[in-house]
Amino acid sequence: xxxxxxxxxxxxxxxxxxxxxxxxxxxxxxxxxxxxxxxxxxxxxxxxxxxxxxxxxxxxxxxxxxxxxxxxxxxxxxxxxxxxxxxxxxxxxxxxxxxxxxxxxxxxxxxxxxxxxxxxxxxxxxxxxxxxxxxxxxxxxxxxxxxxxxxxxxxxxxxxxxxxxxxxxxxx
Amino acid sequence: xxxxxxxxxxxxxxxxxxxxxxxxxxxxxxxxxxxxxxxxxxxxxxxxxxxxxxxxxxxxxxxxxxxxxxxxxxxxxxxxxxxxxxxxxxxxxxxxxxxxxxxxxxxxxxxxxxxxxxxxxxxxxxxxxxxxxxxxxxxxxxxxxxxxxxxxxxxxxxxxxxxxxxxxxxxxxxxxxxxxxxxxxxxxxxxxxxxxxxxxxxxxxxxxxxxxxxxxxxxxxxxxxxxxxxxxxxxxxxxxxxxxxxxxxxxxxxxxxxxxxxxxxxxxxxxxxxxxxxxxxxxxxxxxxxxxxxxxxxxxxxxxxxxxxxxxxxxxxxxxxxxxxxxxxxxxxxxxxxxxxxxxxxxxxxxxxxxxxxxxxxxxxxxxxxxxxxxxxxxxxxxxxxxxxxxxxxxxxxxxxxxxxxxxxxxxxxxxxxxxxxxxxxxxxxxxxxxxxxxxxxxxxxxxxxxxxxxxxxxxxxxxxxxxxxxxxxxxxxxxxxxxxxxxxxxxxxxxxxxxxxxxxxxxxxxxxxxxxxxxxxxxxxxxxxxxxxxxxxxxxxxxxxxxxxxxxxxxxxxxxxxxxxxxxxxxxxxxxxxxxxxxxxxxxxxxxxxxxxxxxxxxxxxxxxxxxxxxxxxxxxxxxxxxxxxxxxxxxxxxxxxxxxxxxxxxxx
Numbered sequence: 001x002x003x004x005x006x007x008x009x010x011x012x013x014x015x016x017x018x019x020x021x022x023x024x025x026x027x028x029x030x031x032x033x034x035x036x037x038x039x040x041x042x043x044x045x046x047x048x049x050x051x052x053x054x055x056x057x058x059x060x061x062x063x064x065x066x067x068x069x070x071x072x073x074x075x076x077x078x079x080x081x082x083x084x085x086x087x088x089x090x091x092x093x094x095x096x097x098x099x100x101x102x103x104x105x106x107x108x109x110x111x112x113x114x115x116x117x118x119x120x121x122x123x124x125x126x127x128x129x130x131x132x133x134x135x136x137x138x139x140x141x142x143x144x145x146x147x148x149x150x151x152x153x154x155x156x157x158x159x160x161x162x163x164x165x166x167x168x169x170x171x172x
Numbered sequence: 173x174x175x176x177x178x179x180x181x182x183x184x185x186x187x188x189x190x191x192x193x194x195x196x197x198x199x200x201x202x203x204x205x206x207x208x209x210x211x212x213x214x215x216x217x218x219x220x221x222x223x224x225x226x227x228x229x230x231x232x233x234x235x236x237x238x239x240x241x242x243x244x245x246x247x248x249x250x251x252x253x254x255x256x257x258x259x260x261x262x263x264x265x266x267x268x269x270x271x272x273x274x275x276x277x278x279x280x281x282x283x284x285x286x287x288x289x290x291x292x293x294x295x296x297x298x299x300x301x302x303x304x305x306x307x308x309x310x311x312x313x314x315x316x317x318x319x320x321x322x323x324x325x326x327x328x329x330x331x332x333x334x335x336x337x338x339x340x341x342x343x344x345x346x347x348x349x350x351x352x353x354x355x356x357x358x359x360x361x362x363x364x365x366x367x368x369x370x371x372x373x374x375x376x377x378x379x380x381x382x383x384x385x386x387x388x389x390x391x392x393x394x395x396x397x398x399x400x401x402x403x404x405x406x407x408x409x410x411x412x413x414x415x416x417x418x419x420x421x422x423x424x425x426x427x428x429x430x431x432x433x434x435x436x437x438x439x440x441x442x443x444x445x446x447x448x449x450x451x452x453x454x455x456x457x458x459x460x461x462x463x464x465x466x467x468x469x470x471x472x473x474x475x476x477x478x479x480x481x482x483x484x485x486x487x488x489x490x491x492x493x494x495x496x497x498x499x500x501x502x503x504x505x506x507x508x509x510x511x512x513x514x515x516x517x518x519x520x521x522x523x524x525x526x527x528x529x530x531x532x533x534x535x536x537x538x539x540x541x542x543x544x545x546x547x548x549x550x551x552x553x554x555x556x557x558x559x560x561x562x563x564x565x566x567x568x569x570x571x572x573x574x575x576x577x578x579x580x581x582x583x584x585x586x587x588x589x590x591x592x593x594x595x596x597x598x599x600x601x602x603x604x605x606x607x608x609x610x611x612x613x614x615x616x617x618x619x620x621x622x623x624x625x626x627x628x629x630x631x632x633x634x635x636x637x638x639x640x641x642x643x644x645x646x647x648x649x650x651x652x653x654x655x656x657x658x659x660x661x662x663x664x665x666x667x668x669x670x671x672x673x674x675x676x677x678x679x680x681x682x683x684x685x686x687x688x689x690x691x692x693x694x695x696x697x698x699x700x701x702x703x704x705x706x707x708x709x710x711x712x713x714x715x716x717x718x719x720x721x722x723x724x725x726x727x728x729x730x731x732x733x734x735x736x737x738x739x740x741x742x743x744x745x746x747x748x749x750x751x752x753x754x755x756x757x758x759x760x761x762x763x764x765x766x767x768x769x770x771x772x773x774x775x776x777x778x779x780x781x782x783x784x785x786x787x788x789x790x791x792x793x794x795x796x797x798x799x800x801x802x803x804x805x806x807x808x809x810x811x812x813x814x815x816x817x818x819x820x821x822x823x824x825x826x
Contacts, residue, residue, distance in 0.1 A: 029512035029770065030463055031499035031529065032454040033473075033492045033562065034601075036574050037518040064518040064594055094518075094594075121576075128518075129574045131564070154411065157388065158340070160369070164388035167367070168413040172394045172405050 037063040040071075040118045042132045045101070050108050050138045053082065058100040058116050060092065064128075067091040070119045073102060076112025079136060080105045111139040210238040214246075214286040216267075216279070221292045223271050232267040232290050234281045252282040261292055301335065302355035303403030305348055305368050307417035310409070310488040310571065313555035314578070316563045317488070317571030325406060326551070327352025328417055329424060330376040334367040336393070347373040366405060367393040370416040377427050379440035382416040385449055387442075387466050390416035412447055415487030419443045419472060422490050425551050426497040429540045432547065434623040436505055441497075445472035445487055453486045454512075455499035470496040483565030484574075490553050491537040491560045498536030502529060506627040509637040509811065513770030517560075517577050520593055520600035521778035523812040524638035524731040526770075531604020531639070532626075534560060534579055538609055539619060558609065579605040596668040598639035598730040598814055599777040603667035607639070610663045617651055625649055638731070640814045643671045669730055670697045671816050676709065682743055685710035685797055690721070693820040698732055698802055706815055708801040710739075713823050717793040720826040724758065724785040725800060725819045732802060732817020733757075733775070733782040739797040746788075746796075756803050758785035764812075775812035782813065787826065798823065 038060070045055035062069065073086040084102035092098055104114070113133040121127030158165045214236045221230050234251050236244040253263040256278040263269045263279050271294055280289045306325035310317045333354045335344040343364070348354045354366075370382040370390035383389050392413050394405050407414045420443070427438040444466050453473040456464035463471070470493065474485045486492045502508040510529035515522060517534065537560060544552040554561065558580035563571045582595040582602045595602040611622060629645030630637055643664070646652065652660050661672055674697040676686040688694050688711045698707045715721055725734040738746045738753040745752045757763045763781040767774045775782065782803075790796065802815050 029457050029508075029510060030454045031457075031496065031503075031510070031512045031533065032452055032514060033486070033495055034517045034530065034534070034560070034575060034577075035514055036562075037516045063516040127573070127576050129564075129572070131574075155413070158391075160334070160342070160389075160391075164386070165369075165391045166384045166386075166388040166413075167391040167393055168411055169393050169395055170405075170407060170411055170413075172403060 036130045037128045038069070038118055038120055038130045040116055040130045040132045042114070042116050042134050044134065048106050048136060050106055050110070053103055053105050056102045056104065056114065056134065058102065058132075060098040060100070060118055062092045062096065062120065063094060064120060065092065065094045066120050068120060069098075071100065072117045072119075074115045074117075075104060076110070076114070076136070078107045078110030078112065079114060080107075106136060106138070109138050109140075111137045211236045211244050211246075211284055211286065212239040213237050214281065214283045214288050216281045216288045216290040219290055221269075221290065223292060223294045226271050226273060226294065228271050230261075230269040230271065230292060232263070232269060232279055232281070234267065234283060234288070236283060236286070246283060250283060254280045254282070256280070260294060300355055300357050300401060301364070301366075301403070302353065302401055303366065303405055304352050305331070305333070305354065305405045305407070306352055307407040307414045307421070308409045309418055309421075309553055311553050311555075312488075312490075312561055312563065312571075312573075314559045314561060314573065314576045316561065316573040316576075323409065326418075326421060326553075328368055328407070329421065330372045331417075331420065332369040332371050332373055334369070336365040336367055338363050338365075340365070347376070365393050365395045366403070367391050368405070368407075368417075370413075370420045372420065372424055377424060377438065379442070380420070380423060380427065380438075381441075382419045382443045382445060383466075384446040385444055385466070387444070392417070415474070415485075416445065418488050418490075419445055419493060421551070422493045423470070423497055425544060425548065426494055426536075426540050428548070429543045430501060430505075433539070433543055433619040434501070434505075434627075435620050436501070438501075438505075440468075441500055442466070442469035443472060443493075444469055445474060447474045447485075449473060450475045453489075453492055453496060455496040455503070457503050470500065485565065486562070488553075488571075489562050492562050494537035494540050495533040495560070497540075498533040499529065501536070502532060502626070506623075507631045507637050511770040511772050511774075513767050513772075513774075515601060517575065517582075517602050518594040520595070520597050520603070521776055522599045522601065523774045524598055524640070524777065524814045525636050525811065526774075527599050527601045527604055528638040528642065530601035532608065534577075534601055534605035535608040535612075538579055538605075539612055542612075577602070579609055582606060593668075596729075597777075598669050598817075600667070603669065604639050607663055607667055607669065610666070611660065614663060615652060615656060615660060617656075621649075621651055625651055635815060636811045638814055639669065640671065640731070640816045643816075668818075670818055671699055673697065673699055677707075679710050680708050682710055682712075682739070682797055685712040687712050688821065688823060690714075690823050690825060693726070693822045695727075695818065695820050696800070697816070697818050698734075698800070699816050706802050708799055709821075711798045711800070711821060711823075712795055713798070715788070715790045715793065715796050717790055720787055720789045721823055722785060722787055722826050723798055723821075723823050725783045725821055727779050727820045728777075728782050728817060729779060729819070730817040731777045731812070731814030732819055733763075733813040734784045734800050734819055735803045736784040736786060736821075737799045738786060738788050739799055741795065741797075748788075753786055753788060755784045755786045757781070758783050777813065783819075 041059045043057050045057050048054040069090050069092045071088045082103050082105050113135050115133045117131040119129040155166050155168045158167045214234055217233050234246055236246045238244050253267050255261055255263045260273050260275040260277040261269050261271050269279055274294045276293045278289050278291055280287055305328040307328055308323050309326045311322045328348050329350055331348050333346050334342050335356050337343055344356050346354050372380040390413055392407050407417055423441055430436040430438050451463055455470050459467040472486050475483055508529050510525040515526055515530050538558045541554055541557045558578050560577045561573050562575040564574040597603055625645040629649045630641050633641050633644055635641045678684050679686045690713055696709050701707050735756045740746050759781050764773045764775045
């Protein structure tokens with residue numbers, strides 16, 4: 001096979017790949033539901049360890065300017081906040097990212113979720129809220145939880161006149 | 173009488189006649205020798221019986237007569253009663269027949285040497301199976317779902333119902349009524365199942381269905397239906413299939429609204445939903461890639477996480493589903509130029525096509541709920557008509573609102589003051605929704621006429637679909653009377669949308685240019701001229717030789733993209749260093765950004781990105797002119813902008 005033939009074949013393959021890539025990249029419009037105008041993300045600064053302090057980084061981004069951004073952190077039993085405010089009201093500007101750091105102490109065999117909830121507005125009127133959480137589990141029960149999650153489906157696959165059904169059997 | 177017996181029954185009777193009868197007769201002969209009788213014939217009454225229910229008893233009697241046809245007393249103890257098939261009926265020594273099963277049986281009475289029979293037919297009973305199917309819905313208010321006992325059961329309406337035998341074969345099909353009732357006529361009592369499909373009958377709404385992410389239709393089956401009637405079949409939320417029936421009911425109700433208020437006949441809407449689907453809630457216009465692999469339809473988010481606050485399930489968020497139904501209406505029965513993508517209710521710098529499309533989607537739940545309140549109040553799950561609610565399974569309680577947004581009163585409580593602009597302009601979906609709602613409520617034109625503008629007039633326009641093209645469509649169709657035009661203008665102006673002449677008009681020529689003061693801003697609208705052409709605004713100012721001036725447009729609103737030119741007394745654009753003194757976007761190429769939500773570039777309608785600016789140092793003192801007009805360059809990006817809008821012009825010494 002000559003060098004030119006190889007080059008031609010490679011070009012053809014590249015062109016084919018390009019066409020395939022284009023086919024997959026052409027998108028039909030997707031009309032999504034409105035996203036919350038506030039977003040919160042929680043992350044561990046370092047992996048949490050039993051009987052030690054750990055630091056949490058909270059990032060808040062708003063699509064609206066407000067001086068009434070309420071942030072609320074809730075920790076489960078076995079975890080204590082040792083620095084940082086758990087209830088705050090703060091200002092935020094549209095598009096601005098706010099960063100909050102909180103230090104916690106994780107006791108032995110601690111288990112539960114650390115939640116951060118942020119709200120703009122009040123329940124009496126229009127408002128937006130968002131939340132995120134981090135899970136702590138040093139209880140050693142993880143395998144049990146996983147086993148429970150793999151429970152048998154409550155439905156069966158059937159067919160009706162050629163149409164696939166996801167059929168749930170109920171009682172009355 | 174005539175009756176049919178089975179071969180088995182006939183054999184049994186024959187056995188009695190040819191084997192037992194001679195023996196019995198011989199016994200009776202012995203008795204006869206002891207007690208002479210005058211009996212010449214016996215009859216069993218009734219001669220035939222038809223029974224339609226098992227478990228019942230039928231008494232038979234025997235009558236004996238002599239040769240003169242006179243009654244003769246019968247000793248009951250001497251009568252022998254025999255059933256031809258004891259699996260169907262048994263008979264005791266007094267002639268009492270117990271009905272056990274369907275079929276035909278011959279009961280024989282033997283007295284002395286005489287024998288007579290009665291035929292009993294246990295018929296296949298014709299009964300009606302009827303019942304009521306309901307599903308457990310979640311009521312909600314502006315704060316989220318009621319807790320914990322706010323749920324109510326709603327009728328499963330116009331859905332297909334199958335009657336199945338114990339092997340799962342379809343014996344009959346019917347549909348539920350508006351009140352959720354179904355009925356099967358002339359049914360043989362036995363064990364059956366009733367299966368309700370998450371699909372509306374085609375005769376009511378063609379092709380409305382709810383399927384999982386493998387396109388399998390949802391169904392709820394109630395087994396072990398026996399010989400009963402008036403079932404109440406409740407699909408509770410403890411079983412996840414209840415969500416499918418709420419989705420079906422919400423799109424059905426939305427379609428009923430579209431039928432009655434928009435004059436449409438909606439068809440072919442699939443809703444795809446499945447627990448643990450974390451792709452989001454959206455409407456797909458076609459088959460494409462990972463997000464729309466099942467084709468057109470509404471895809472519904474249902475994230476179930478081990479972390480409760482990460483859960484977001486939309487199957488009971490009626491407003492979210494109605495929002496997507498709004499997109500279905502635009503795409504299938506009108507026109508929608510939006511490229512879709514991510515968006516926020518508080519965003520006021522959106523692509524105008526997106527703001528229009530999403531504003532319509534934000535308005536339509538309120539229109540549907542308002543119709544429900546008046547026409548079908550039992551369908552309504554929401555307390556507040558104009559509040560858009562999207563819940564999340566946020567702690568500490570399930571189903572709290574993550575978005576609670578009153579389109580009729582959007583500016584309160586979020587942030588008085590600084591964010592009020594979030595709900596203004598044609599580039600804000602909240603403003604579009606508010607305008608549509610106020611027209612729905614405040615103009616005496618009716619929803620159908622508003623829809624006619626959207627579905628018919630906007631299709632005829634060459635401009636992209638946005639709030640401005642809706643305005644144009646309303647004008648060309650004479651949606652409002654001349655006396656109501658000022659009312660419509662006021663509705664638009666309330667959201668700082670000015671599709672009307674400013675105070676400086678006419679100012680479309682050098683001769684009619686508005687004189688401006690250097691250092692002072694003037695607010696202007698670019699809108700249609702009287703001749704129907706796009707507006708151009710001319711301004712004049714007096715400049716001093718050698719002194720540099722900045723001429724700039726600022727605070728661009730409602731999607732306008734300005735260009736400016738410096739013009740001399742002769743009406744020509746001034747040329748400086750070989751270049752004409754004209755500018756489109758001072759921000760250069762930063763006027764747009766790539767949006768991963770739509771996989772496209774979008775103009776930023778934030779008031780600054782599309783502004784124009786020039787620095788001009790006159791070579792002679794005198795009067796100069798500034799022309800401001802709507803840019804017609806870069807048309808691909810300009811589809812995001814509008815041809816009408818508001819700006820301020822500032823000429824200032826540098």
